[in-house]
Amino acid sequence: MTTIKEVAKAAGVSVAMVSKALNNYPDVSEKTREKVRQTAEKLNYSPNVVARNLSSKNQKTIAMITSGFLRSESLDNSNSFDLLKGVYQATEEDHYELAMYFTETEKQQEKDYAKFCRERNIRGVVLSGIRLDDPYFKTLLETNIPCVLIDVKVPTENKLIGGVSIDNVQAAYDMAQYVIARGHTRLAVLSGEGEADVNGQRLKGIMRAAEAKGIDLGGKIINGEFKEQTAYDSVRAFLEQHQTNLPSALICFSDIMALGALKAIEEFGLQVPEDISLTGFDGLKITDYTHPTITTVKQPFQQMGYEAARLVQRIMEGKEGERQITVPHEMIWNSSVRDLTV
Amino acid sequence: MTTIKEVAKAAGVSVAMVSKALNNYPDVSEKTREKVRQTAEKLNYSPNVVARNLSSKNQKTIAMITSGFLRSESLDNSNSFDLLKGVYQATEEDHYELAMYFTETEKQQEKDYAKFCRERNIRGVVLSGIRLDDPYFKTLLETNIPCVLIDVKVPTENKLIGGVSIDNVQAAYDMAQYVIARGHTRLAVLSGEGEADVNGQRLKGIMRAAEAKGIDLGGKIINGEFKEQTAYDSVRAFLEQHQTNLPSALICFSDIMALGALKAIEEFGLQVPEDISLTGFDGLKITDYTHPTITTVKQPFQQMGYEAARLVQRIMEGKEGERQITVPHEMIWNSSVRDLTV
DNA sequence: TTTTATCATAAAAACGGTCTCATCACCTGT
DNA sequence: ACAGGTGATGAGACCGTTTTTATGATAAAA
Numbered sequence: 001m002t003t004i005k006e007v008a009k010a011a012g013v014s015v016a017m018v019s020k021a022l023n024n025y026p027d028v029s030e031k032t033r034e035k036v037r038q039t040a041e042k043l044n045y046s047p048n049v050v051a052r053n054l055s056s057k058n059q060k061t062i063a064m065i066t067s068g069f070l071r072s073e074s075l076d077n078s079n080s081f082d083l084l085k086g087v088y089q090a091t092e093e094d095h096y097e098l099a100m101y102f103t104e105t106e107k108q109q110e111k112d113y114a115k116f117c118r119e120r121n122i123r124g125v126v127l128s129g130i131r132l133d134d135p136y137f138k139t140l141l142e143t144n145i146p147c148v149l150i151d152v153k154v155p156t157e158n159k160l161i162g163g164v165s166i167d168n169v170q171a172a173y174d175m176a177q178y179v180i181a182r183g184h185t186r187l188a189v190l191s192g193e194g195e196a197d198v199n200g201q202r203l204k205g206i207m208r209a210a211e212a213k214g215i216d217l218g219g220k221i222i223n224g225e226f227k228e229q230t231a232y233d234s235v236r237a238f239l240e241q242h243q244t245n246l247p248s249a250l251i252c253f254s255d256i257m258a259l260g261a262l263k264a265i266e267e268f269g270l271q272v273p274e275d276i277s278l279t280g281f282d283g284l285k286i287t288d289y290t291h292p293t294i295t296t297v298k299q300p301f302q303q304m305g306y307e308a309a310r311l312v313q314r315i316m317e318g319k320e321g322e323r324q325i326t327v328p329h330e331m332i333w334n335s336s337v338r339d340l341t342v
Numbered sequence: 343m344t345t346i347k348e349v350a351k352a353a354g355v356s357v358a359m360v361s362k363a364l365n366n367y368p369d370v371s372e373k374t375r376e377k378v379r380q381t382a383e384k385l386n387y388s389p390n391v392v393a394r395n396l397s398s399k400n401q402k403t404i405a406m407i408t409s410g411f412l413r414s415e416s417l418d419n420s421n422s423f424d425l426l427k428g429v430y431q432a433t434e435e436d437h438y439e440l441a442m443y444f445t446e447t448e449k450q451q452e453k454d455y456a457k458f459c460r461e462r463n464i465r466g467v468v469l470s471g472i473r474l475d476d477p478y479f480k481t482l483l484e485t486n487i488p489c490v491l492i493d494v495k496v497p498t499e500n501k502l503i504g505g506v507s508i509d510n511v512q513a514a515y516d517m518a519q520y521v522i523a524r525g526h527t528r529l530a531v532l533s534g535e536g537e538a539d540v541n542g543q544r545l546k547g548i549m550r551a552a553e554a555k556g557i558d559l560g561g562k563i564i565n566g567e568f569k570e571q572t573a574y575d576s577v578r579a580f581l582e583q584h585q586t587n588l589p590s591a592l593i594c595f596s597d598i599m600a601l602g603a604l605k606a607i608e609e610f611g612l613q614v615p616e617d618i619s620l621t622g623f624d625g626l627k628i629t630d631y632t633h634p635t636i637t638t639v640k641q642p643f644q645q646m647g648y649e650a651a652r653l654v655q656r657i658m659e660g661k662e663g664e665r666q667i668t669v670p671h672e673m674i675w676n677s678s679v680r681d682l683t684v
Numbered sequence: 685t686t687t688t689a690t691c692a693t694a695a696a697a698a699c700g701g702t703c704t705c706a707t708c709a710c711c712t713g714t
Numbered sequence: 715a716c717a718g719g720t721g722a723t724g725a726g727a728c729c730g731t732t733t734t735t736a737t738g739a740t741a742a743a744a
Contacts, residue, residue, distance in 0.1 A: 001460055003700060014724040019702060029722060049461045050395045051700035054729050081423040088444060100440065102430055118343055119391045121729095259631065289601065291633040345730060356694045361732060371692060393730035396699045463699095 002043045011039040061097040067129035079301045086305025113140040124312040146315035148308045152197045164308040166329040172205030183340030188247035192226035224257040231260030255280035273338035293334035344385045353381040403439040405464045409471035428647025455482040466654040488657035490650045494539045506650040508671040514547025525682030530589035534568035566599040573602030597622035615680035635676035
């Protein structure tokens with residue numbers, strides 16, 4: 001392992017000069033810089049990031065903190081992984097270090113984000129699957145570490161917080177409009193946890209579209225907790241309870257839940273989309289392989305991760321600018337919605 | 343940020359004592375140890391892992407190096423992600439640090455694994471998607487860093503290398519036997535890249551089962567490169583070329599390729615499993631949602647990651663023992679294979 | 685009583701960098 | 715000729731730990 005000292009000796013300059021030369025400090029003569037560069041190259045030297053991270057004032061390390069998916073099935077995580085890929089890509093391009101922290105909601109003592117960051121000299125964080133009212137997130141904020149949240153609209157007053165998401169209101173509105181335009185008036189919604197930010201946004205979009213057409217959703221909002229099994233159970237129960245007045249379309253707030261709903265509907269003896277139409281949300285690839293393929297909203301998770309990492313870097317560098325980034329979503333018009341108007 | 347110095351001052355002992363007390367060194371009196379523990383607790387102190395990593399002789403940092411999936415579709419990565427989850431879980435349990443390195447085959451200059459490890463004081467590596475003859479892997483070995491490879495049978499003479507995989511020969515053999523037992527004799531195989539270790543293993547298993555029944559696979563081995571699109575193209579071409587003598591079953595070496603094959607078969611105007619039976623490999627969840635569901639071999643990727651991380655830790659600690667771990671696979675008997683014997 | 689282990693502790697040297705400051709040579713303007 | 719500025723350089727403090735080595739106190743052995 002060649003160290004900076006060896007490079008210094010070989011180049012006949014001081015250690016400080018080597019550091020400055022390689023880090024593009026202005027107060028280094030071109031001659032010295034070139035000499036240092038060449039000897040570093042020759043000795044195959046590359047700085048130790050651990051040492052740099054310890055000594056430097058401005059560490060370039062960010063963390064990605066994600067809540068609750070170690071246990072869950074791989075299918076549920078493909079979006080988390082795409083996020084990670086995006087974050088990774090951005091950090092790699094800008095020579096940042098990336099640390100990951102996966103937390104489980106049930107392991108209380110393990111959830112201290114601030115401690116995780118403090119221990120690792122982390123100066124910026126991308127969070128996903130975490131809510132604004134998470135107590136550990138609050139303590140993290142108190143440490144003045146810039147945070148960017150995925151899928152959350154952040155309060156504008158705190159310049160250290162950013163957010164990245166699609167326009168969930170618009171996407172849900174578009175989806176509801178599409179369904180309504182195909183003649184559906186008896187709508188039901190399979191939503192996630194009420195506390196999640198996206199959940200409220202999407203509900204707002206649906207409401208807006210429904211009210212415009214005078215459609216009432218009272219009692220038609222099912223909670224599926226963003227989980228396949230819960231979705232299955234809830235939809236099953238809902239169908240049995242509303243046998244006499246079944247909805248003609250079920251709008252789901254995640255593809256995972258749509259899969260559970262699809263199963264519940266089929267086992268109830270009904271067909272999608274002949275008897276009940278169905279829509280998803282997220283754009284998992286699996287929606288292209290189900291029978292029928294599921295109409296859904298595709299979120300660009302990898303891009304979201306990338307933008308989040310870039311945004312947190314900008315905040316770390318003290319730059320001004322927009323703290324809320326909206327990335328484009330894409331409607332995937334598959335075949336799970338029946339057109340009642342023809 | 344409370345440092346070890348502040349704890350030392352508050353406890354009225356030296357910095358060295360704090361370090362030793364908290365790291366369970368034997369030469370610390372119980373009284374001091376307890377006092378240090380309590381003040382550390384009170385001051386909410388937790389050691390800085392960056393500093394520790396720099397100073398300590400035996401760093402507890404491992405890396406997971408994975409080749410070629412940043413670009414690819416999320417579906418292809420669910421196994422990689424499960425691996426990562428397993429590795430993460432093991433590192434977290436044992437208080438190891440984990441660094442990730444995703445490489446792309448085309449970015450030559452970015453592929454220096456040894457450099458990556460050197461820069462980060464990494465002392466053990468889990469590699470996936472990497473072949474024994476990878477030149478960068480070879481240079482990594484020269485640095486005497488313990489390596490554990492996923493999906494590779496490693497040479498036994500080097501005690502610093504380990505491997506984790508299922509019994510690919512047996513799994514492929516089982517699958518072929520199953521297909522043959524259902525009356526199929528006109529088999530074709532959709533294999534991956536010939537250089538991959540698993541590819542050879544699986545082929546061996548198929549061959550063994552086929553030869554036992556006197557089935558000839560000559561000219562029936564299609565290369566799908568482990569990619570959906572390539573699989574689609576290759577199968578399409580194969581079908582057109584063998585119109586007069588179509589196989590009755592196609593054994594695929596990955597679920598991803600099976601998806602491509604399924605599409606190709608259907609677009610060719612044939613049905614699975616009525617006209618051609620199909621099997622996959624890997625056990626991706628999507629195989630339960632396709633139409634028909636795909637019979638496949640399920641690999642426990644998360645467990646493989648976990649075992650790999652544990653194994654590399656054992657090697658790092660200088661422990662003896664088996665360097666090749668075989669984890670159990672599971673056959674998923676879905677509905678993509680037709681029984682010709684009934 | 686003196687010598688020798690043993691134990692508990694502290695001081696200080698690493699680890700491999702960054703970065704502040706002091707130094708010095710050289711130029712410029714008066 | 716001299717003060718003042720500028721540009722290039724190196725010495726050394728520092729980051730927060732671990733780990734080696736030195737030191738002093740106490741107990742056991744001679």
